[in-house]
Amino acid sequence: MDFTAITEVNKEQYLFGRYITNKHIEPLLEKLNADFEVSVIGKSVLEKPIYAVKVGTGSKRIYMWSQMHGNESTTTKALFDFFNFLSSDNETAIGFKKTFTFLCIPILNPDGAEAYTRINANEIDLNRDSVDLSQPESQLLRSTFEEFKPDFCFNLHDQRSIFAAGNTKNPATVSFLAPSYNEARAVNDVRQSAINVIASMNEVLQKYIPNQIGRFDDSFNLNCIGDMFQSLGVPTILFEAGHYPNDYEREVTRKMIFISYLAALISISKNDILINKTTDYFNIPQNKSIFYDFIYKNVKIILDGFEKSITFAAHYNEILLDGKVVFKATIRQTEGLEGNFGHTTYDFENQLFENQKDKMPKIDSEANFIIGINNKIVNGLLKK
Template identity: 55%
Template sequence: MNNLQLATEHLENELKGRYVTNNHILPLMKKLPNQFRVKTIGKSVLDKPIYSVEYGIGPIKVLIWSQMHGNESTTTKGLFDFFNYLSSDTDFSKEIYTKYTLYCIPILNPDGAEVYTRVNANEIDLNRDAFEITQPESKLLRSVFEDYKPDLCYNLHDQRTIFGTETYNLPATVSFLAPAYNESREFNDVRLKAIKIINRMNDNLQKFIPNQVGRFDDSFNVNCIGDYFTFRGVPTILFEAGHYKDDYNRNEVRKFIFCSLFESFKQTNENDIVKNELDFYLKIPQNSKCFYDFLYKNVNFIDNTEKKTINFAAQYTEVLNLDVIEFEARIIQIEDLENHSGHVEFDLNEIVYNCNISNLPEIGAKADFVFGEKVKFKNGKQYEV
């Protein structure tokens, strides 16, 4: 059975969609078997509990945290899928239990998760607070890092649908980074250990999403948590869950996060670093901001009785409504789209644009419009009249 089949088999069905909070994960943590150790390790700005889940008794210590940004929940779903696998009675789950000790924080930012925002309740981005540690959530993660003394760190995130893999014109469905430890972005043994694991995860993902694995930007900022932990001498890997075709709720992408976690523990117990590991890593295409959710090509409009042709793009905004994330498409870019693609594209063949407000597309307007008399769009998508 391959990793993707395992991911499907161990999917945690109680976690669906993009909205994941403490209320969703607490019943699942209570059901974990005895080999898991669940604790409340701290409180958020608004006094919400922050939980840890520990697994294993082995000498290799791995620190894993998710939802540092409250609205980035795909990796949390993938993590609970992985917990389901670890609960199974297989030779490999037993091997992980004896070789590793996993210390997981499923939701580091419960306040942000509750209202579906990137920042915490003080409107601070916790991933820009690693060095100064001004926030209780940041102080907690630093305390765990100091006390636990991990051999390896996994920093789990989501990335926007705008990212693709450079030169391939495909979505960056999963991206990785071995963060820099200095301004020069040099590669030392610490980074190379992370790179080796990334290469193995990438090799596995190429079987399922070829050319859809990206390499995240490695600009150095010591106030970013991955950079800071690497600076402190601990190999750290950034995981970014991105877009997969028609999967805005990211219930497919979570499976690729499971695959990556699974593969990483097959490989991290190998100590030898192959000489060309860095070459393999640098061949992973860089993330490129080259996508919009919708792209409308060859659109005609009337400007002072003169007919002109333009292209424009729309992007979804994620809105929390009664504990469900809704996607609202709005016009975000007009022209200057030569190097961009759409996850969905429409060639309007020079049909004239019109809507109730204006004969011109307007930045920020809802993507509700008509082309000609019969071609109608609602929330970015074409529909039959």
């Protein structure tokens, strides 16, 4: 299968960037063809509709939900690319609809999506509410799970740009997890199925983003929805859309997530889930939080008459402004950066910070400064 061509043909052009809300998806839901059943299955804390999309007639049931965290929208964009694919006359798409029945919740947390926050309107992380079920969105996700009775669950998220694929300079552009179902992190038949599908996705993705796939930590936490559904006997896979170089809008990553959906479903439809791929899965490097968006190396400072060379780092803050997400670079670390990497790294070869004595970078200040005479940093980047 030519995955690259399929991603280009089926990309939903109406969805772009990081800010995706009900307002953005509603016109697309209205345009879905008769193969798709679109419904409002519940309401958020602030009474916003929570939509579900059902498609397919097959016996294998796939439950997918995105934007449980409102500011994690890449997998939602990829879902609508997937809907476009299922609307097409592609033979694989037609086969999927005969093999599977999909139930997809594109935005589980519409209040958080509109506010561009991880949490819901009651300031609860829905992915820590699977035991208490204190929130209407959590209750809806669970009741739909019990009614639909899925054979697989796809738990769709974004991860921050801090993650590397192991202790490497390679960003974890996509990460996966077959959640644990008990404290011992044992592998039973249920978790084994999830493991095998992840290994198959990794095999495909290595052709497109080699050495940029990570594996999430599998510490058991029953409050997390993936751990809960795994413990209830349904193979559950965590998808994490991460950073690709210079892709802060996550448009390249969205393609990799869409390819992941296709690779997973091909694996399930071919019963690759019966092949033990535990070794392949655990050979995927575990995510390490060792990246900053910017690292500034070998910067001279002079304090109290003493001169030394430092390295410091900055991260982007994602801020919702006038209906758009803007990236504001802020200084985050001024020491202890051995073993860390920057998505953008500058080496200033011992030039003086702000070209003045008794000046040094301050934590939580904006990343706007001068190094030496001519090196002007504006919002984290060296201005040319």
